[in-house]
Amino acid sequence: MLKTIIAGVRARTARLLLSSIAIMLGVAFVSGTLVLGDGITEGMKDEFAKTSRGVDVSMSLAGEGPESETGFSQATLDKVRDTPGVQGADLRSYVSAALLTASGKAKPASAGPLASTPELREYDLKDGRFPTSATETAVDVRALATAKLSMGQQITLLDMEDGKHSFTIVGTFAQGANSMSLGGSEHLVLLPEALPQLSDKVRGYELVAKAAPGVTQEQLVANLKKSTGEQGYKFQTGEQLTVETLKQISERSGEFTQLLLAFALIALVVAAMVIYNTFTILVAQRTRELALMRCVGASRGQVFGSVLAEAVVMGFFASVIGLFGGIGVSALMQTVIGSFSGDNTVVRLPVTPTTVLAAFGVGVLITVISAALPARKATKVAPVAALRAQLDSSEEVARTGTLRIVFAVLLGLAGAGVVYLGMGMEEEAALIITGSGTMLLLAMVVTLGPVLVGPVNRVLGVVPKALFGVPAKLASGNAGRNPKRTAATTAALMIGVTIVSLVTVVATSAKETASAEVDQRFPADYTVTSSIYSRPLQQDLLDKIAAVPEVGKVAPMAGFSPESDENSQYSAYLEATTPEAFGDLVRPKVVSGSITGLKDGEVAISSNFAKRSGLAVGGTLPQGLGATKKDLKVVAVVDGIDSSGLVTMATLTAFDPETPGFRSIMVKLKDGVTTEAGRAAVEKVTDASPIAVIDSAAETKAQLNTQVDQVLGFIWALIGLAVIIALFGIANTLTLSVLERTRESALLRALGLTKGQLRLMLVVESVLMAVMGAAIGLVLGVGFGWILVKALSSDSFPITFDVPFGQIGVMLLAAVVAAMIAAAMPARRAGRTSVVAGMAEA
Amino acid sequence: MSAVVSETGRVGTQAAVAASSLVKVYGKGDTAVRALGGVSVAFQAGKFTAIMGPSGSGKSTLMHCLAGLDNVDGGSVHIGGTEITGLNDKDLTKLRRDRIGFVFQAFNLLPTLSAEANILLGLELAGRKPDKQWFDTIVDVLGLRDRLKHKPSELSGGQQQRVACARALVARPDVVFADEPTGNLDSRSGAEVLDFLRMSVRKLGQTVIMVTHDPVAASYADRVVLLADGHLAGEIQNPTADSVLSALKHLGA
Numbered sequence A: 001m002l003k004t005i006i007a008g009v010r011a012r013t014a015r016l017l018l019s020s021i022a023i024m025l026g027v028a029f030v031s032g033t034l035v036l037g038d039g040i041t042e043g044m045k046d047e048f049a050k051t052s053r054g055v056d057v058s059m060s061l062a063g064e065g066p067e068s069e070t071g072f073s074q075a076t077l078d079k080v081r082d083t084p085g086v087q088g089a090d091l092r093s094y095v096s097a098a099l100l101t102a103s104g105k106a107k108p109a110s111a112g113p114l115a116s117t118p119e120l121r122e123y124d125l126k127d128g129r130f131p132t133s134a135t136e137t138a139v140d141v142r143a144l145a146t147a148k149l150s151m152g153q154q155i156t157l158l159d160m161e162d163g164k165h166s167f168t169i170v171g172t173f174a175q176g177a178n179s180m181s182l183g184g185s186e187h188l189v190l191l192p193e194a195l196p197q198l199s200d201k202v203r204g205y206e207l208v209a210k211a212a213p214g215v216t217q218e219q220l221v222a223n224l225k226k227s228t229g230e231q232g233y234k235f236q237t238g239e240q241l242t243v244e245t246l247k248q249i250s251e252r253s254g255e256f257t258q259l260l261l262a263f264a265l266i267a268l269v270v271a272a273m274v275i276y277n278t279f280t281i282l283v284a285q286r287t288r289e290l291a292l293m294r295c296v297g298a299s300r301g302q303v304f305g306s307v308l309a310e311a312v313v314m315g316f317f318a319s320v321i322g323l324f325g326g327i328g329v330s331a332l333m334q335t336v337i338g339s340f341s342g343d344n345t346v347v348r349l350p351v352t353p354t355t356v357l358a359a360f361g362v363g364v365l366i367t368v369i370s371a372a373l374p375a376r377k378a379t380k381v382a383p384v385a386a387l388r389a390q391l392d393s394s395e396e397v398a399r400t401g402t403l404r405i406v407f408a409v410l411l412g413l414a415g416a417g418v419v420y421l422g423m424g425m426e427e428e429a430a431l432i433i434t435g436s437g438t439m440l441l442l443a444m445v446v447t448l449g450p451v452l453v454g455p456v457n458r459v460l461g462v463v464p465k466a467l468f469g470v471p472a473k474l475a476s477g478n479a480g481r482n483p484k485r486t487a488a489t490t491a492a493l494m495i496g497v498t499i500v501s502l503v504t505v506v507a508t509s510a511k512e513t514a515s516a517e518v519d520q521r522f523p524a525d526y527t528v529t530s531s532i533y534s535r536p537l538q539q540d541l542l543d544k545i546a547a548v549p550e551v552g553k554v555a556p557m558a559g560f561s562p563e564s565d566e567n568s569q570y571s572a573y574l575e576a577t578t579p580e581a582f583g584d585l586v587r588p589k590v591v592s593g594s595i596t597g598l599k600d601g602e603v604a605i606s607s608n609f610a611k612r613s614g615l616a617v618g619g620t621l622p623q624g625l626g627a628t629k630k631d632l633k634v635v636a637v638v639d640g641i642d643s644s645g646l647v648t649m650a651t652l653t654a655f656d657p658e659t660p661g662f663r664s665i666m667v668k669l670k671d672g673v674t675t676e677a678g679r680a681a682v683e684k685v686t687d688a689s690p691i692a693v694i695d696s697a698a699e700t701k702a703q704l705n706t707q708v709d710q711v712l713g714f715i716w717a718l719i720g721l722a723v724i725i726a727l728f729g730i731a732n733t734l735t736l737s738v739l740e741r742t743r744e745s746a747l748l749r750a751l752g753l754t755k756g757q758l759r760l761m762l763v764v765e766s767v768l769m770a771v772m773g774a775a776i777g778l779v780l781g782v783g784f785g786w787i788l789v790k791a792l793s794s795d796s797f798p799i800t801f802d803v804p805f806g807q808i809g810v811m812l813l814a815a816v817v818a819a820m821i822a823a824a825m826p827a828r829r830a831g832r833t834s835v836v837a838g839m840a841e842a
Numbered sequence B: 001m002s003a004v005v006s007e008t009g010r011v012g013t014q015a016a017v018a019a020s021s022l023v024k025v026y027g028k029g030d031t032a033v034r035a036l037g038g039v040s041v042a043f044q045a046g047k048f049t050a051i052m053g054p055s056g057s058g059k060s061t062l063m064h065c066l067a068g069l070d071n072v073d074g075g076s077v078h079i080g081g082t083e084i085t086g087l088n089d090k091d092l093t094k095l096r097r098d099r100i101g102f103v104f105q106a107f108n109l110l111p112t113l114s115a116e117a118n119i120l121l122g123l124e125l126a127g128r129k130p131d132k133q134w135f136d137t138i139v140d141v142l143g144l145r146d147r148l149k150h151k152p153s154e155l156s157g158g159q160q161q162r163v164a165c166a167r168a169l170v171a172r173p174d175v176v177f178a179d180e181p182t183g184n185l186d187s188r189s190g191a192e193v194l195d196f197l198r199m200s201v202r203k204l205g206q207t208v209i210m211v212t213h214d215p216v217a218a219s220y221a222d223r224v225v226l227l228a229d230g231h232l233a234g235e236i237q238n239p240t241a242d243s244v245l246s247a248l249k250h251l252g253a
Ligand SMILES: Nc1ncnc2c1ncn2[C@@H]1O[C@H](COP(=O)(O)OP(=O)(O)O)[C@@H](O)[C@H]1O
Pocket: A003, B026, B027, B033, B034, B035, B053, B054, B055, B056, B057, B058, B059, B060, B061, B062
């Protein structure tokens, strides 16, 4: 007797522990995702708010006015400063320049004026001081690392004419995120009077003013309107500016929050499933115990109440731990993301009421519901019948089968309908609508789960049966004996794998398409570009590269927009290269006509532009205004170019004789020259130029891929958590099943199943469940991926469906390995139980 | 006692199973329970032996030790010519599946397998092919022919025990151990099972060792071994329900 009591208590601790961990993990994931989202949004707000802090009135240029072309003038600034009620005012502007690095290469940089009113600065001093003379500068702290600069160092800036200007770094500052600081260039501040030497076109885009004490923002606006006039300006109070800035960010960060919210939702579903499943099994196992309680006189309400009370207490405590765990997860993720981007980002952990509510909603509510449903069922049965009942109840599945199938069919129809709807849409709408449709289809499969388990299990079971014989046969039987339980256990994993493979397929397809396009469009071995966007490559560089013995062919690429009437359907951005390059180094997909031997005065237009302008092969494209007006003959329609059309260099120079230079130079090596040798030879030329950077098609592809991979990595990490929880669910189910089947295992051992075979049996069962979830998930994910690719793909932006077989193989393998790990504990426990002790178990 | 030892010495002739000075202690220190206090007993091949005794006398413990389901704290057990005390778990498992058949009081069958699969489970674990003729004989004698495809949950208690008997016999084991095989059955189903066990001994030459506390069940056996407080307390040849009952009364007194 004592033995059974002890065994009971021990089994119960294990069960309580397992269900608590299930709740904790679920809560941790949900709250972690929410805290992370809130933290990132908060960070963005803080960053952006720096542009509007301290500002009482902001003036920007709007509409036609005297300064709409040139930007705010010094005269206007002086007028503002003299206006009554103004304590201080400053101009915001920037100048693009090139920063010479130690290696002699130029990096894009932008210099802004140091605001004379300290409150109006958008940046905070980190180290040293702000410049006090025209030869001093303070740089963004980030530039210290990215451009390898140090305090006290002498730096050189190149102006547009390659003139050199030296400055000494006297300080560093930290700035908020704004449209400019988010760009890739290095930032520095100079005294306002130092700016004009870098460019004669310093364009002040905003004028900010601080009010004197006692002057309201509205009064100041009124005063300013009087002194500067209203024509051509837009006045905003600081308050309005802040509201507008924040609106901008929440739109921006909104996308990210939505993404995180979608993950939180998935986390919620997965967590709910694991918790529900655990409790269903627990209460099912306690059916006899509950029945016994009723036999000795407990009322149905008392029994039900005791189960609920236990669930509430357990749910509450596990939720508290889970909530803290979630905050930890969020801190960890922020640190990881921070270390990726190289910023020393602050870890923010805002815990909003929503997060707390969600945590306890998941932890307590779902736990109670999960406990209540099976407990109700258990207490509804007559106590004596329950005492006699078999623990397995496979008939139940058959009973609810029809209702289930009807529901699934409805979900399927709805999903198919929504997908069909989404297929007809474009871009974002297509993504969202089609995506929702696929999620409905996923819900259908989850609903159908118990019905699918049988056949899928039979198919999957063939391999282990052939490999391992009887233990595998028994395992397959066990995996299929309670389809509802197996379905619920595998559903969590299935959802996770579906999402991962869906995202992976879509991303890979987009990636493959992009690199195929790169191949198609850039048949060159490599491309030389300018490291600074505003400073194009020059003819002498082209000549030098062409003179390199290893080089076979070169082709320059230039882009320009001929003048046109505002809103003309013919306003176009054209790209130009040499005539020989067409059909050779420049090889877009030709829709109609031919581009080979494209002559001066002819144009090959993109299919997008063809649609917009209504032009076709044989048509005429008028370009330019007045003296430079010219009619171009459309000889081809092509796909896969960024511009509206392709023309020859001569055509370009006809519009603008002072062509500033080339955006890029394509280089094709002579036959037999390796890329390495060729690159080395060309690098000798480019190294001599401060701005020329060599960039090959392969590297472009690699760049594209790393970008996509970074996003994928983030998604994999989040979903990875969901998958871990799902795998924990498998371990949970298995452990509970092992406890439930103690006598059965003992019987098998008595009949001659060795310990090793018993463990093997459990491992195979675990692997079967995991592969079931993973396999269905993969099929769904790839299928949904195909649907999404079809929906996103359009004539102008065709995406080729591509399945990343390697990654899918890795996923399947990971599922198998993880399942083996998940089975390790329960298998050990099962192996340890002695035959006789097992037989004694009730 | 020396007689018993010499009996086990004669390999495979007479004694199918023999125990000498078998000791089994549960727990340690003050709470230790000496479930078997030096039991020496031999079971002849081709005979139906019942182990009887009051509740808690050590019947199940003795059977577990004899069948190699539990390790012993002293003495030895031989099955056929093999000493099983001291074998490791793996060899014991092999021995069980090759040479022993089991019928338990309850929970004899795997719920996931059909009756037929349950009957053949032991053979399958051993990787042996069933003897078709022998299988048919057993199934027909036990009247299980039209129940073969059923799952255990679709069988009555008596039918389940008969399936367990079929499983125990289909591999032609050296010995069949049955622990209260009729304990959960009504008297008619119980009688059917006991009839079958006796028939398997008389007609098919099986060796059966059955634990029971029911004098009627014991009367089916050729010989009854009485156990009290973990010690042998006599035996009865060709028992009847009455002779067993009175022997038990003596034990209790
Ligand atoms: N696992 C165990 N732990 C402790 N004591 C046990 C255990 N199994 C049996 N016993 C004790 O050993 C004695 C014999 O038990 P058992 O062989 O089950 O008796 P029977 O089957 O004759 O009723 C009893 O006193 C019982 O309480």
